[in-house]
Amino acid sequence: MNNSVTHTARLLGAALRALLLLTLVTGVIYPLALTGIAQGLFHDQANGSQITADGKVVGSSLIGQQGYSLDYFQPRPANGLGTNSVNTQYKLLLSGATNLSADNEKLIKSVEAAKARVVRENSTADYKVRPSQVPADAVTSSASGLDPDISPQYAELQVHRVAERNGLPVATVEKLVEDHTQGRTLGFMGEPRVNVLELNIALRELAARS
Amino acid sequence: MGPVLAGVLQLVALIAALALAHVPLGTYMAKVYSSDRHWRVERWIYRGIGADPDTEMRWPAYLRGLLAFSFVGVLFLYLLQRLQGVLPGSLGFSSIEPAQAFNTAVSFVTNTNWQSYYGEQAMGHVVQTGGLAVQNFVSAAVGMAVAVALVRGFARSRSGELGNFWSDLVRGVTRILLPGAAIAAVVLVACGVIQNFSGIHEVGQFMGGSQQWNGGAVASQEAIKELGTNGGGYFNANSAHPFENPTPFTNLFEIFLLLVIPFSLTRTFGVMVGSVRQGYAILATMATLWVGFVALMMWTEFAHHEGALQIAGGAMEGKEVRFGVGSSSIFAVSTTLTSTGAVDSFHSSFTGLGGGITLLGMMLGEIAPGGTGSGLYGMLVMAVIAVFIAGLMVGRTPEYLGKKIGTREIKLAACYLLITPALVLVFTAASMALPTPPHSMLNPGAHGFSEVLYAFTSASNNNGSAFAGLNANTDWYNTTTGLAMLLGRFLPMVFVLALAGSLAEQTPVPATAGTLRTEKPLFTGLLVGAILIITGLTYFPALALGPLAEGLAA
Known part of the structure; x- marks a missing residue:
């Protein structure tokens, strides 16, 4: 023993x-x-790929932001973001997904509402958005809630609204979106995308110049 | 190019990269575990431990070393979390509550990395880097050590000696995991994964105001998280978080990392038993299942005929634009067919059948290709079972690699096989029968049941991914998933090492005309069939109540 x-x-x-x-x-x-x-x-990169505009840090090119006014391109919904519930001396950004299942009424309603809103907000006097034009990423929450990108289709859909609100020609804004569209890496990795923060920074500069 | 074709091309690229890497890496690993030379730094470590790395151990001694090391690991990680509130370098984060600290300590030591905490707001630099990431290395090295011990059981005769646990543990870290992770981490940082110790960043925003995010040694942890098939994210969103996985390339690279050691170990096995063709038969079995599952996943995710996904026009809920449906599908399958459990998209919002595929992947026992080490030993146990079944059919005493599969061997293999399903089904049933545990479900109906089934499947198989709507931070789930992880990790290891010891004592029998040729495609087919049938018989009723009910209703 x-x-x-x-x-x-x-x-x-x-x-x-x-x-x-x-x-x-x-x-x-x-x-x-x-x-x-x-x-x-x-x-x-090691410090978070921060971007500056007008000499001020306006975020990270990798971290999507919420709360853009309708003058700007809108990001994806982020209904899964958490709220800082422990160590509340901070107000940390908490990544997360909704985790709702496809057959959950709550998700069905939120997708329907998001679709109606995208159609409403992006239709202008001479441009009507059809529901079938709205891509999936515009009405669903991403996995992290911090998706920095939208699909080129969703950016394209917002061009008329953004042009009208900023007093810019549609063709100019279309060109801007095109310049900020990233294709698949090496032609086959991932999906084409548009970085919303970078696009909006370029838009603000363009609007300020004209 | 359409997204489906792009998805297929990404799969092809991944297969090509793995095919290129597995021969040199697998041969290298065989050398690592066979060499009788010690590096100088390893000698220092052995001297510090006070162990002679050249002493051969029989299976009980090997097991005792492994259990002692893991026990100390749980205790250390538990205390580290309980003391976080007073540790410097912890951003002023408070200590973790006992039930959650127990759950997390067990989770990382067992290579599960189930997380009932919110990474970015709960764990400071010291716990993440000096506690969780350390277990990412050593738990993976422990898994590989057990696999190598079993391989030695097949390769050696009349000795019962399985090698030295301390030497296998240390070499796995110094010669395989550490160099691999260091290279991978540099690649990840170059692509945008963060690596700093500057704490909370307060950063301006485009529309004014500011946002706070947590910095940290993310790249160094991300690299070993994938390479060691651990899967515990620095951030809550895991590999979906842009700071963990910023680009389409890093996504494929991370999938490669989590697959490369498990696939390459089949080569290590072939080299060590003296027949690389035996390794190829095992590799072919793993690859068949993996490619088959990816194909099924892509099919159901691209079809998305279900509720909200149908209305949205694509299965993008819980997925990132830069990855899309194609590479998210590859990630989801690869993470659940290994014991990784990292996610780049949230499985709970997959189609009903897609969620079912992730569940079934884990239920196979995570053997295609499985976790670092655990994949190989799990698959070899299945091979023993398949050989036994074939032996029954022709009425011969079965043998595998020249070793007789007698009563003792088959009992050990059968015990191995029964543990995990017993844990999964009993804990799931108990959770459904008791009054309060079902309150943790987020979604109603069949999907809610799937959340609970997923939790225990993930914990018992040491995966760590989740149908994350389930509120797992309750005393019930912290305790029961903790137990499931412990028993699901160490009981199978006991049986594997006992089996290895039993095989290593045998005198090899010469192959005759009646010997089942286990290096041939016929055997691969038999093995795939045995795996699918055994898993199907075990889990079909549970799957029918959850993902099948949900997927077929759509």
């Missing part, structure tokens, strides 16, 4: 030393060395 207790204690001691040594290697040296490399070689 006594023998097996000392044996177990010795084994646990060895296990603890193994854990502490491997923690030193993988939990201290590795992340610190990588942070050094990252901060040295890829400073912008």
